[in-house]
Structures are given as structure tokens and as C-alpha cells.
Amino acid sequence: MKIVLISQNASPGLLIFRVDFIRYMVLSGHSVYCFALDYTDESKAVVESLGAIPVDYKLNKTGLNPIKDCIDTFSLSKKLRKIKPNVVFSFFVKPSIYGTLAAWLAGVPRRIAMLEGLGYIHTPSKNGMSLKKRALQAAHGVLSTLGYSVADEVLFLNPDDPNDLSRKSWINQKKIRVIGPIGLDLEKYPFNLLAKSKPVRFIFIARLLAEKGIFEYLAAARIVKKTYADAEFIILGGLDSFNPTALSESELQAVIDEGLVIYPGHVSSVHEWIANSHVFVLPSYREGFPRSTQEAMATGRAVITTDVPGCRETVIDGVNGFLVPPWNPDALAQKMIYLIEHPLELKRMGEESHRIAVEQYDVHKINPVLASIVTGETQ
Template identity: 35%
Template sequence: MSSGSKVVLFVVNAPEFFLSHRLPLAIAAREQGFEVHVATAEGLGVEGILVQGFVHHVLPFARSGQNPFNEFNTLVQLIRLFHRIKPDLVHLITIKPVLYGGIAARITGIQSVVAAISGLGTVFIASSIPARLRRWLVIRLYRAALKQKRLAVIFQNPDDRDALLSLNALRPHQARMIRGSGVALLDYPFLPEPDGKPVVVMAARLLRDKGVVEFVEAARLLQQRGLPVDMRLIGSPDPGNPTTVSRQELDRWAAAKLVRLSGYRDDIAEQYAAANIVCLPSYREGLPKSLVEAAACGRAVVTTDVPGCRDAITPAETGLLVPVKDAVALADTIQSLIEQPERRRQMGLAGRALAERAYAIEMIVAQHMNIYRELLDR
């Protein structure tokens, strides 16, 4: 395929997510001759998109999504945008862009669609009556959005793929598997573990679904056991998310000196270099970037035995799995790795090898470019 002046449009909720997870892909598309457009909500990352020289479009994506009129307006704005710029290929990233963008692509006759399923969201694990109603609606939206002639749906773990296949939302030949968003290995060097009191780091948005409460409870248990450990929580609350941790909870944890609260940081490589163990007790993920970065930095991982998290490690080789929502098991497993420094070191070495083998950004970008060519040549 000679891409020439073909237009690719990335649609994603937040500009910050585009910059942190898809920027290398957009740069590669431009280098191959595409005219790159990016559509996101307003946010601090818009300037970063413009600095790259991409064409940016603002869409009214709402974080909570509780107002049906706002949601319908988002769909209408997507349809208008697709009509106006007539992209040759749209790459839809995260849940709302996939659902609304897929429907808009059908209405406007977009020829080639890539949908990136980076996790199905907590609606597929919640059990309340409102959650079941939302799940019923979301399933039907997936079926409508993914009914395209030239479609590739990229999954980060097999559980999400099998879930949508079982719901008849797509056909098997449309599914692709790419393990995460990749990592620039030179930016995440493998350095020896620090000496002194062991450090355990969790880096994530401060949401209950990320396992933040379990991490803090594990810190409480380890403190009660008299185990010398420095538990560090990196990230900030997300007021637009219904499962966010409140500022009052953070203040209580800080007052109790259970964890060290570092707030949002963009120097994760340095934070992991200063740690001995990386922890993510999430309830469900696509394939968490934090664990990919931990592997690149050569750090042993403790995470939950759930879709996405278990797929980011090689169990018992690069990290250990614990049951979801089990703070006692989390504390026990962290303690076992603190007490076995040589085992940690071997896991770190295996993690770096895994990152070099499966997560190098160059490999991830090449897989995406192959999908673009396949769709546009068809």
C-alpha cells in the first residue's frame, strides 16, 4: 500500500491518554505518509498534541456519561466530524470512542475501522441492578458499533476477546491480539535494586477498581507485623470517575502513615528504579501499562489473577498473582518477596527479558501498521 495523503483519525476520550499510550503510533503513521488527525475531549494534553503537528478536534466526551442528551450529542458531533474530514481510516481507542465512533463510522460510510479494546470496563464485573442494565445496553452498543465490513478489533488480553466473541459482537477473523501499548526500552532502563528498607510502589489512578483500598490495607497488615517496608502510592484521584478515592480517605491514610502518597508523577522509570517491588491489585484491566513498565525496569510484580493483570506477567517467573480483593493474600505475597531478595532479582531479570521480547514499542507499532495496511489494501 502507498498511503500517500490518506487521512487517519485517532478518536480517544482524553488527550493525556493519547499522549501516554498512542503517540508513538501516530508519529509512525505520519512517517509513513498519513495525514494524522486526533479527536479528544478538552484537556491539558491538547497542547502536546498540537506541538506534535497533528490536527486536533475537540469532542464533548463526558467522563461520567450519566446524561443521555450529552451522550447523544457526542455521537452527533462524531458523525459531523467524520462527514467533514472523511478519514480513510479511523482508530477508535477506549470504550466510548469505540461505541460511539463505531456507530458514527457506519452512518458515514467510513471504509476502514480499527477499534482498540483496552479493557471492557467495570460494567462487566459489577453485579448491581443498575450495572446489569448498563451492561445490557453496552452489549447492544458493541454489536451495533462493530458491524463493519473492514474492521479490526485489537484486544490486549484473550478474556476480553472471548467475552465479545461470546456475545456475538464481532466475528473471529476481525479480532487481533496486541499485548498492550508498548514501552520505549531506552526510557525504562534495567537498574539494580536499591539498598535499604524495601520499597513497594503502586502507580495508578486512585480508584477503588484499581485495588487502592486493598493496597493500603496490605500496608496496614505489614505494619502490624512489624515488617520494615516503605509502601508508596503514586497517582491522583479522578473526580470524574464514580469509583475514585476521596481526598478525605487520602488524608486519613497519610495521617496514619500507612503509605507514602506521592501524587501524580511523570517520572515512573525513576520511581520504579527506586523500588524493589511493583504492585497493582486491580479488579480488571486491558493490559496495564504500569506492569509493562515494571517489566522493562526489571522489577518483580505482585498483581491480581484477573484479565489483563495476569496477562501482563509470566506467573511465578516475572511476578506473582493474588486473588482479587484479598488484602491478606496481597500482604502475604509482598512479604514473601521482601524476604526473598534473590527470588526478586531473578523475577526482575525475567521481566526485562519479557519486555524486550514482547513489549518493545517498535514491535507494537509495527503490528499496528500491518493492520492499517491490511485494511486499506483490502
């Protein structure tokens, strides 16, 4: 078959989240075309090294100009018409809608849309949903109704997302499928024993945004250090100066100078930092099915995360970690202190995390299932 993947970006969209799937589809004998908005010569070369074909296209990732979106959709449909694919598989919020519409306009026989998370506009803050977010949700609902009406299947990673989106849009329930995590190559995230001789080290891996829980993480770290000054708190993630909810560069530097956190900047091996930590912490307000948590679990680390969509799917409370309420640094700090005071729990919960990862996150088990959904072929 000719398979088209329509992503928002080359990385992480294709070259991290989809790289194993691309490789699997190519090795299965399919011709794979990878569409992205931000290709460089280097990222195109990586796609080509996988045996796939990189293709540029245009779509405003965050804009709300319907005329421009229509023009971009028709332009995309022309590219698809030239390729004549059997299947178009589109993911991320806007590509899943407009990519599916473009595939329908191009007469593509099979059209699969996937939402890996509902994104910023469906993520509440401590003060609830703003009027702006509610307006954007309404607009997203209308577009979802339109775009997914011509999809053969609409895939979600957790059960909360289709339920919440269905309150804002109409989607044929027979088309909806919750598939769980996309998975990862467990060989790249091998189980590592805990470093018992070191102070307990907590690690946060995400963009440094309010909705990822960075401010709750910092507040909890400050509470913990009042009692356990030698506890260490790592932050891996990039700053986003254009996002109004982001941790600013000056705020980050202040907590570094205070000695509250360790921030190494860009790192080439995330797995090494996870392996040298004891507990993975993600106090996010909402996720699809966080890859960073999967990586930490595969490595064999206890997890503290929030009881919200996407995050709650990764932790069995009290088994491989803890679920805490969102926006609650006191509750987060309490669980951190518990793990410091009960080191045997770190080992037990880490082993449980690894067991769950092996059972549920192995991409070599997941890829054949996803491929059968995308192509419509039975396994």
C-alpha cells in the same frame, strides 16, 4: 493515507497511550488527525509538535442519553466527511462504538475499533456484579452489536475481554483480533539495578479506586508492617472525589499520618519512583493490559498482581512475580513478606520482568504490526 484517531481524551489517550504510534504514522508519511474531547491549547500544541492535526469533537463520555449520543454521532460524521479519511481508528469504550458508527455514516472505507479494556461496568466487586452493572452491561452489549457490526476489525488487548463481551453482544468472530499490549518506548524506562541498602519498598501506581485494588494494598501493607515495620509502601495516583468507590482525601491523609504509606502527590518522573522501589503491586479487579505494569517490568522490577483479565497476562507466576486472588489482602501480604525474606528473588524476578518487556513490549516492534492492521496493508 489520511488516518483519523478518535480518542476519549487528549491525555492519557493520545499523548501517553498513542504518542509513539502517532509519531510512527507521521514519519511513515500519513496525514494523522487526532480527535479528542478535552483539548487545551497546550495539548493541541503537543499534538502539532508530533506532526499531527488536533481536532475537537463532542461525545458524552459516561452519559446514557441516546438522543444526545445520536446527535453527537451525526456531528462527528460531518467532521469526518469534510476530512475524507481513508481510515478511522477509534478506541476507548464509547468512542470505539460511536466513532465507528460515525465513520460508517461518513463513508470512510476502513473502520477499526479497539477496546483497551471493558471498563468499570464489566469489573466485578467482591460481592459480584450489581444490578446496575448488569443493566449497563446489557446496554453496552446492544451498542457493541450495533457499532462493531460496521467495523472492519475489532481489536482487544487480552483474550478474556472479547470472550466476556461476546456473552453480552453479537460480534462477528472473524473481525475479532487479540493484539496484546500497545507497548512503550523502552528507552524511557531503562533497566535499573535494585537499591540493596534500602528497606524493601513496594509501589502502587493507579487511580485510588477500589477496583484498582487500593484498599487491598493498604490492608496488606498493614499486615506486613506488623512483622517488618521498616518496609515502605508508595502510592502514586490521583484522588477521584466524584467516584463512589474512590479512596477519600480524609482516608488518604489518615494512612499518611499513620506512617503506613508514602504519598508524594503529583510527580513528574514516574520512572524514578519505580527505579527507587523493589516491587510493583497492582491488585486490580480487571485491566486491559496495564501500562504501569509494563513500565515496572521494563525497569526490572518483580510484580505482584491479581489473577484477573489483563493482569494475568503480565506475570508468569513464580517467574517474574506472583499472581494472587483478587480481594485478598492476606494472600497479597503473604507474597510481599516472601519477597522481603528472599531478597535474591527480587533480583531474579526483576531480571525476568525486564526480559519479558524487551521481548514483548517494545513499541518499535509493535507499531509496525499495529500500523499494518489499521491501514490494512501487509508488512
